[in-house]
Amino acid sequence: MNCICRVAVIAGLLFSVFNVHAQTDSSFLENVTVTSSLFSQQKKETGRNIFFVKTDSLKSLPVHSVDELLRFLPGVEVQQRGPQGSQSDIVIRGGTFQQVLVIIDGIKLNDPLTGHFNSYIPVNTSEIERIEVLKGAASAIYGSEAVGGVINIITKTFAAKNKAQQRTLNTKLSAGEYGLLNGEIYGRWSGKKSAISAGMLTNNAAGQQLRGTTGFFHNTTVNIAVSHLFKNNWLVNFRSAADFRDFNAQNFYTTFLSDTASEKVNSWWNHLNISKKLKKGSVNFDAGYKKLRDQYWFRPSSAPNDNKTNMTTAQLYYSSSFNSSHSYTIGVQSLRKEIKSNDRGNHSLWHGAAYAIFRHELSSNVFVNESIRLDWDENYGAILIPQINFAWSPSAFTVRASAGRSFRDADFTERYNNYNKALVTGGSIGNPELEAENSWNVEAGFDIRASKEIQISTTVFHRNHSNLIDWTPTAYADMPRKVNLIPTGNYALAKNIAEIKTTGAEIDVVLSKKISRFSSLYAIAGYTWLQSENNDAVPSFYVSSHAKHLINFSIACNTRNLSIAFSGLYKERNTQKANAINAEIAKSYFVLNSKLSYQLLQSKARVYLQADNLFNTTYSDLLGSQMPGRWISGGFEITLQK
Numbered sequence: 001m002n003c004i005c006r007v008a009v010i011a012g013l014l015f016s017v018f019n020v021h022a023q024t025d026s027s028f029l030e031n032v033t034v035t036s037s038l039f040s041q042q043k044k045e046t047g048r049n050i051f052f053v054k055t056d057s058l059k060s061l062p063v064h065s066v067d068e069l070l071r072f073l074p075g076v077e078v079q080q081r082g083p084q085g086s087q088s089d090i091v092i093r094g095g096t097f098q099q100v101l102v103i104i105d106g107i108k109l110n111d112p113l114t115g116h117f118n119s120y121i122p123v124n125t126s127e128i129e130r131i132e133v134l135k136g137a138a139s140a141i142y143g144s145e146a147v148g149g150v151i152n153i154i155t156k157t158f159a160a161k162n163k164a165q166q167r168t169l170n171t172k173l174s175a176g177e178y179g180l181l182n183g184e185i186y187g188r189w190s191g192k193k194s195a196i197s198a199g200m201l202t203n204n205a206a207g208q209q210l211r212g213t214t215g216f217f218h219n220t221t222v223n224i225a226v227s228h229l230f231k232n233n234w235l236v237n238f239r240s241a242a243d244f245r246d247f248n249a250q251n252f253y254t255t256f257l258s259d260t261a262s263e264k265v266n267s268w269w270n271h272l273n274i275s276k277k278l279k280k281g282s283v284n285f286d287a288g289y290k291k292l293r294d295q296y297w298f299r300p301s302s303a304p305n306d307n308k309t310n311m312t313t314a315q316l317y318y319s320s321s322f323n324s325s326h327s328y329t330i331g332v333q334s335l336r337k338e339i340k341s342n343d344r345g346n347h348s349l350w351h352g353a354a355y356a357i358f359r360h361e362l363s364s365n366v367f368v369n370e371s372i373r374l375d376w377d378e379n380y381g382a383i384l385i386p387q388i389n390f391a392w393s394p395s396a397f398t399v400r401a402s403a404g405r406s407f408r409d410a411d412f413t414e415r416y417n418n419y420n421k422a423l424v425t426g427g428s429i430g431n432p433e434l435e436a437e438n439s440w441n442v443e444a445g446f447d448i449r450a451s452k453e454i455q456i457s458t459t460v461f462h463r464n465h466s467n468l469i470d471w472t473p474t475a476y477a478d479m480p481r482k483v484n485l486i487p488t489g490n491y492a493l494a495k496n497i498a499e500i501k502t503t504g505a506e507i508d509v510v511l512s513k514k515i516s517r518f519s520s521l522y523a524i525a526g527y528t529w530l531q532s533e534n535n536d537a538v539p540s541f542y543v544s545s546h547a548k549h550l551i552n553f554s555i556a557c558n559t560r561n562l563s564i565a566f567s568g569l570y571k572e573r574n575t576q577k578a579n580a581i582n583a584e585i586a587k588s589y590f591v592l593n594s595k596l597s598y599q600l601l602q603s604k605a606r607v608y609l610q611a612d613n614l615f616n617t618t619y620s621d622l623l624g625s626q627m628p629g630r631w632i633s634g635g636f637e638i639t640l641q642k
Contacts, residue, residue, distance in 0.1 A: 039319050039329055045367040047389025047400045049445055049459045051133040051508055060556040060565040062595035062610045064203055067119035072554045072567040074508040074526020075135055077547050079621035083628050084203040086217045086247040088119040092135055094502045094530045094546045095148015099408055102151045105158040107271055107288045110145050112337040113309045114413045121153060122221050122241035122269045124199035126170050126186040129156045137406035137441040140371035140387035143353055147406040147439060157225040158237045160195045169640045176633025179206030193229040208628045210250055213260045217247040237273040251624025255578040260299055267292040281320030288313045305343040312336040329357040344416035349378040367391040380436040383407055396449040403442045410434040410469055414494045424484050428471050431494040439465040457508040467496040497536055504530040518560035525553035547571045561599040568592035576623045589619040609634045
């Protein structure tokens with residue numbers, strides 16, 4: 001069955017889903033409150049396209065990790081290099097993996113070494129309360145990397161309000177082909193003033209056969225979080241998490257035939273949040289510390305690239321209101337990045353920022369939000385970033401528009417890759433003289449809440465990007481630094497290329513229906529069209545790497561005891577070939593995952609059977625990084641709640 005036929009089958013299934021008669025209304029989509037701008041605000045007031053999903057709605061979906069969950073959210077292109085959390089690049093609106101910001105409970109997670117690690121989100125899926133995907137520029141609020149969009153993870157422990165005592169214990173165990181053995185355990189207790197949660201998630205497999213190696217992975221995350229409300233409305237939240245990954249990395253970074261690489265990435269994440277409600281507002285303080293070690297072996301016998309990074313961040317912001325129609329948030333932020341590496345050398349830098357966000361309700365249906373941020377960095381100096389958003393929301397219809405600036409600084413890999421080695425005969429070479437990327441962004445769209453169960457959003461957008469950082473083939477004679485290079489080497493230098501223009505359109509659909517007392521339907525689907533172009537003689541990797549057409553969706557049908565779910569995507573992009581390793585990026589591919597679950601013991605337990613890549617599609621998101629074919633697994637889950 002070709003891609004078009006497969007998409008047609010799924011389109012028919014979606015059509016049937018959207019026409020199921022509902023006997024009971026659902027308020028899931030009504031008056032949604034989001035926090036993607038550091039404060040709580042109804043989605044219709046933001047002037048932005050923010051896709052919101054509660055992870056409890058996605059429990060039945062056939063995914064193994066957070067990056068796989070993101071893969072099937074509308075408008076999010078996850079370019080997987082390895083399965084089940086090994087490594088993935090997150091792309092939104094054509095923004096590369098470095099141009100998407102990931103935050104957890106309001107604080108930045110992106111590692112200063114490389115954007116390839118942005119999908120390493122160190123919390124259990126069961127601990128995630130909801131995921132908000134803010135599409136488009138948000139640098140005026142969050143700073144660097146918030147170019148294509150923001151992935152905002154809100155956890156249950158940090159988001160908890162004063163509630164009656166609750167106890168939850170959840171455990172999963174699954175096994176399957178190619179030595180697959182996955183497990184998860186998660187527990188949470190909450191009272192009127194306190195909450196504590198802890199969990200562990202581990203995915204392991206020997207993997208399918210590759211060229212001279214196997215696609216093995218051993219990925220484990222452990223975390224603990226506590227929350228307590230003290231006297232005088234002082235709320236303290238704290239999380240500590242450790243993440244351990246050991247996986248096959250063949251052709252993740254090269255297209256060499258001799259590449260049989262493996263990689264270990266271990267990180268430690270800590271986050272302290274202190275907040276206090278005041279008479280006319282609230283004050284928030286966040287402090288985060290991330291320690292990461294990345295070891296990369298090109299071959300088992302080779303010495304590894306050994307990179308160690310530290311990132312310390314702190315922010316303080318105050319939110320209040322002038323009156324019932326006008327409010328504001330002002331804040332300051334600091335960031336310290338460090339690296340010690342046998343490949344990239346030892347470096348550090350300071351970064352600081354101050355920002356202000358204003359919100360206005362000009363009438364009962366008209367909302368305006370302005371943001372202004374001043375960033376300062378040791379590398380690029382000072383940058384002023386403005387943003388303005390508009391929304392008109394009569395009844396169940398919202399018209400919105402937004403315009404603003406965004407920027408991104410180079411990471412340590414782009415500045416110093418292969419900079420510290422004695423001899424480099426070929427490959428990517430860093431450039432310490434890189435300037436910050438800049439872009440101007442405009443968008444307009446509308447949301448239709450067709451009922452309490454169906455919401456449709458559509459947006460058109462344009463981004464004009466200057467000084468975009470890209471790897472470009474560069475002759476030895478043109479290299480700015482030749483200390484450890486050879487005249488016959490083939491090199492790609494990190495450069496600021498002149499200009500990229502990206503135009504696109506997106507449509508998102510969300511359906512949440514309660515069919516009867518014991519059955520429900522949940523479906524999400526999205527389509528994104530993108531076109532990027534530049535006038536350089538050498539085509540930019542940026543232009544050719546993102547999908548031109550992207551469809552992603554998830555459908556879950558739940559009854560009293562039985563649940564069936566599908567998650568899939570169709571992607572069309574530029575073709576690429578690497579004859580040396582007999583690899584290619586096909587023009588298009590379609591992948592579908594499925595999961596069948598059955599409830600036992602009065603819904604306290606369930607057993608399930610899962611098929612990843614049901615049609616056994618041969619595909620790659622990155623040239624040379626072959627993704628697995630059909631993979632069958634099964635397991636059970638037990639949930640105890642009181």
